Amino acid sequence: MFKKIVIASDFSLISDQLLEDITQFKDKGLEEVIILHVLPEGKKGERLKEKSLRKLEKREKLLVDEGIRVRAILKKGVPAFHIKEVTEEEGGDLVMIGTRGHNPLRDFFIGSTALTYIRIATKPTLVIKEKKRKRDMPRRGFFTRPIVPVDFSKYSDNVIKWTLKQDISNYVEEYLLLHVWAVRDDVRDDKESKAKWKEYARQRLEDMKKDYGSRKVKAEVFLRGGFPITQVKELVEDKGASMVIMATRGMGHVIELPIGSIAEGIVREVELPILLLPRVSLI
Structure with missing residues (x-):
C-alpha cells in the first residue's frame, strides 16, 4: 500500500500521536518512515537546531524500537513547501500530518501548515486530528470501515x-x-x-x-x-x-x-x- 511515509512533525502532541498511528502500516507494506521537522529561518532556527536534532533522535528511537526503519530530516523555511519537496525527492507514497481540530477561535480552518500543504500536495495525505485519549484505549484501524x-x-x-x-x-x-x-x-x-x-x-x-x-x-x-x-x-x-x-x-x-x-x-x-x-x- 504505502511503502515510504513522511511524517510532518512539529513535536506537538498530535505529531507524536502520528508516531503511534504509523504502526498501523507495519503489516501493510511499510518499508521506511521519514520524520520531517522544519525550522524557522534566520537566527531563531539556528538557536533551535541542536534541540530539534535531539528531539528528532528521540522520536527516531521510538520507531526503531517498534521495528520500523526510520530517518529524520531537518529543514529550514516554510513547512508546507518543504513537506512537498521532501516527499517528492524521497519518493514518499504518503504524508501524515496532524491538526488540532476545529476551533473557531484558534484554527479557523485546519491549521495553516496543514491547509497550505493539502492545497499543493501531489501525493496522498492522511490528515489526523488531535484527540485526547488514554494511552491504553484501543483504537480501530484506519481502514476498518x-x-x-x-x-x-x-x-x-x-x-x-x-x-x-x-x-x-x-x-x-x-x-x-x-x-x-x-x-x-x-x-x-x-x-x-x-x-x-x-x-x-x-x-x-x-x-x-x-x-x-x-x-x-x-x-x-x-x-x-x-x-x-x-x-x-x-x-x-x-x-x-x-x-x-x-x-x-x-x-x-x-x-x-x-x-x-x-x-x-x-x-x-x-x-x-x-x-x-x-x-x-x-x-
Whole structure:
C-alpha cells in the first residue's frame, strides 16, 4: 500500500500521536518512515537546531524500537513547501500530518501548515486530528470501515479504482459508499427527472458494490439527499466509520487553487482521519 511515509512533525502532541498511528502500516507494506521537522529561518532556527536534532533522535528511537526503519530530516523555511519537496525527492507514497481540530477561535480552518500543504500536495495525505485519549484505549484501524463519498465525477471514480487496487481486503470490514444527491434548479420541481436521477445514482452505487464484491470486499451503499458534509457526519455516527477517503482537485503547484469546498469542509468538520488523494496522484 504505502511503502515510504513522511511524517510532518512539529513535536506537538498530535505529531507524536502520528508516531503511534504509523504502526498501523507495519503489516501493510511499510518499508521506511521519514520524520520531517522544519525550522524557522534566520537566527531563531539556528538557536533551535541542536534541540530539534535531539528531539528528532528521540522520536527516531521510538520507531526503531517498534521495528520500523526510520530517518529524520531537518529543514529550514516554510513547512508546507518543504513537506512537498521532501516527499517528492524521497519518493514518499504518503504524508501524515496532524491538526488540532476545529476551533473557531484558534484554527479557523485546519491549521495553516496543514491547509497550505493539502492545497499543493501531489501525493496522498492522511490528515489526523488531535484527540485526547488514554494511552491504553484501543483504537480501530484506519481502514476498518472507511467512507468513500462519490459524486460520479472522474475524480471520485478514480478513488473507487484506487481502493479496489489496494491489497487491504484483510483489514477492511466494509466500505461505506455515499452519494448525496442535489437536484439542479431547472429540474427541482420535475418529479420525473428527480426519479430518473435517483435511479441512475442507485444503479451506479450498486455497480460499485458489485465491483468490491468481485474482490471479496464488502461494501454498503447509501443514497441520501441534503448537504454532503452533514450527511458524511451523520453516516459517521450511524455506521461507526473509521476514516474518510476522498479526492481533491488541486493541481499540486498553484497555491491559490482550492481543494474544493466539500473536501475542505469534511477535513474541517469531520473528526475522523481523512485520506486525501490529489487528482495528480490518481492519474
